[in-house]
Amino acid sequence: MDLRLKLEPVKCIACGVCEMVCSMHRDSVLTPMTSSIILHIEDKANYFGLVLKTKSEGLVLGRPEGASSGQQASGSGGPGAKPILLREACDLCDGHPKCAKICPTKCITVVD
Amino acid sequence: MNLRNGKIGIIDLSTGESSEEDFAGDVLTEGVPRELLEKHGPDSIVLGTGLLTGSLIPASCVGTLTTGRHTMPILGHAGIELKLTGFDFLVLKGKASNWGYIWIRDGIMEFVEMPESPQLNSWQRTEKIRSDQGDSKIQVLSGGPWCDAGSPAAQLVVDHWGGEDKVGMGAEFGKRNLAAVAFRGMGELEVADPEAHFEKSVALMRGHLSRLALNKGLQSYYEGAAVDDFVSLAHRYIGCYGCPYPCRSYLKTEEDPKEMRLMHKEPGYLHYDIPALEMATKVGLSPRDATRVLVRCARAGAEPVAVMAAALASSAHPDVVSIDALLARHDDIRPASKGNFELSFPALKDYETCLGLGLCPRYWAKVGFDIGAISSCAESALGHKLM
Numbered sequence: 001m002d003l004r005l006k007l008e009p010v011k012c013i014a015c016g017v018c019e020m021v022c023s024m025h026r027d028s029v030l031t032p033m034t035s036s037i038i039l040h041i042e043d044k045a046n047y048f049g050l051v052l053k054t055k056s057e058g059l060v061l062g063r064p065e066g067a068s069s070g071q072q073a074s075g076s077g078g079p080g081a082k083p084i085l086l087r088e089a090c091d092l093c094d095g096h097p098k099c100a101k102i103c104p105t106k107c108i109t110v111v112d
Numbered sequence: 113m114n115l116r117n118g119k120i121g122i123i124d125l126s127t128g129e130s131s132e133e134d135f136a137g138d139v140l141t142e143g144v145p146r147e148l149l150e151k152h153g154p155d156s157i158v159l160g161t162g163l164l165t166g167s168l169i170p171a172s173c174v175g176t177l178t179t180g181r182h183t184m185p186i187l188g189h190a191g192i193e194l195k196l197t198g199f200d201f202l203v204l205k206g207k208a209s210n211w212g213y214i215w216i217r218d219g220i221m222e223f224v225e226m227p228e229s230p231q232l233n234s235w236q237r238t239e240k241i242r243s244d245q246g247d248s249k250i251q252v253l254s255g256g257p258w259c260d261a262g263s264p265a266a267q268l269v270v271d272h273w274g275g276e277d278k279v280g281m282g283a284e285f286g287k288r289n290l291a292a293v294a295f296r297g298m299g300e301l302e303v304a305d306p307e308a309h310f311e312k313s314v315a316l317m318r319g320h321l322s323r324l325a326l327n328k329g330l331q332s333y334y335e336g337a338a339v340d341d342f343v344s345l346a347h348r349y350i351g352c353y354g355c356p357y358p359c360r361s362y363l364k365t366e367e368d369p370k371e372m373r374l375m376h377k378e379p380g381y382l383h384y385d386i387p388a389l390e391m392a393t394k395v396g397l398s399p400r401d402a403t404r405v406l407v408r409c410a411r412a413g414a415e416p417v418a419v420m421a422a423a424l425a426s427s428a429h430p431d432v433v434s435i436d437a438l439l440a441r442h443d444d445i446r447p448a449s450k451g452n453f454e455l456s457f458p459a460l461k462d463y464e465t466c467l468g469l470g471l472c473p474r475y476w477a478k479v480g481f482d483i484g485a486i487s488s489c490a491e492s493a494l495g496h497k498l499m
Binding site: 010013014015016017020021023024027028029030031032033041042043044045046047048064065082098101102104105 | 115166167168189192196235248249271272298299300301302303306310313314317321327347348349350351352353354355356357358362364372373374375376377378379380382
């Protein structure tokens with residue numbers, strides 16, 4: 001089976017737990033700073049979505065207007081934050097992705 | 113220390129000098145701000161985070177701001193961001209000699225002068241701070257002109273939105289020449305048993321969602337948001353950190369609500385202030401006009417219930433224009449709100465316990481404040497029983 005994560009960004013409610021459980025899977029601590037998935041919010045315009053760093057598809061951009069893949073990693077999140085370029089790609093939590101399991105709206109799901 | 117940083121930051125606004133104290137309190141947080149006020153002076157302002165803020169327990173998003181007898185929650189992503197700055201609590205003492213803001217990140221806190229702030233509304237302050245510090249994810253508790261003037265009907269906004277400050281905290285900022293408090297959290301929190309905490313939190317959340325109807329944002333908490341004119345303007349619902357069942361509905365009034373692309377920079381407003389919407393209905397404003405009024409109140413740092421009550425007292429049919437004119441005269445408008453999140457529970461004690469735990473009172477009142485279920489989940493993060 002070739003699992004991957006599917007993003008349906010219009011379902012996202014920006015709760016941010018996907019970032020936290022991703023980092024917890026890697027480092028056993030709660031932080032959004034080492035996750036393979038980043039929540040992006042333009043709060044004043046209520047524009048928000050997800051960026052996922054994958055091994056097979058490059059960056060998957062989960063923008064509200066639709067998801068797309070294949071982008072190259074570059075700086076993101078401001079100079080004080082850890083850019084996605086420097087983060088590990090998603091390892092699918094050894095076959096049981098935590099972000100998909102805890103996502104309350106099924107914005108993130110696992111597909112073959 | 114699990115879910116804690118073990119550190120209290122203290123800054124004297126009059127000198128800009130900062131210091132630190134150890135925080136050994138792996139305890140419920142309710143009483144800590146009061147203790148800090150007793151220690152550092154009753155005129156201080158205390159920012160705090162709850163014991164479980166930033167955990168995986170549903171809606172563990174809450175921070176607090178306390179001064180005098182009053183406390184307001186800090187919601188959205190600001191509560192967790194505050195905890196990830198490396199401090200559990202922050203004490204702001206004294207009064208600054210010049211206008212400025214407190215900037216907190218990476219275990220550092222400093223006073224940054226912003227002499228132009230009296231000319232800026234709350235939204236402009238937030239944008240300037242984010243631009244100056246180069247990070248759009250900075251969370252900002254900002255005052256506006258009403259706060260600067262010390263109006264008793266002032267309110268702080270959290271990022272751009274109002275609804276948390278129903279206790280006049282904005283005026284407390286203004287009295288101290290404090291334009292805003294800004295923070296960015298890039299730290300981390302230790303957890304006793306990450307796998308157990310994850311599994312228990314997922315089970316707790318799923319149990320809640322299985323009992324709840326499909327989420328419809330604010331409409332799921334307030335029936336006044338179910339009217340057609342409100343629903344037709346609804347763009348998307350957005351949750352605070354860790355909230356699986358959001359109460360926040362964003363209404364677009366300046367572009368098509370169904371527009372999903374990033375087009376207009378200020379297309380609408382995020383509604384979660386139930387008393388403000390109730391007052392808008394009483395005043396006779398449509399959801400569209402109520403949204404426009406709340407935008408103006410948020411920018412001004414004015415509590416909208418008080419503003420609309422004053423408008424109703426002076427006109428039988430207030431509109432956006434007349435309310436806008438009222439925003440120029442903050443001195444003679446009195447507080448009118450009886451609370452927003454404070455009204456989630458019949459008993460104030462449950463509200464205070466929720467804040468102490470770092471849990472959203474509105475969410476937990478909705479799903480049932482089951483301290484036993486929370487304890488079981490919390491134990492996996494803390495490494496010991498909650499009580």
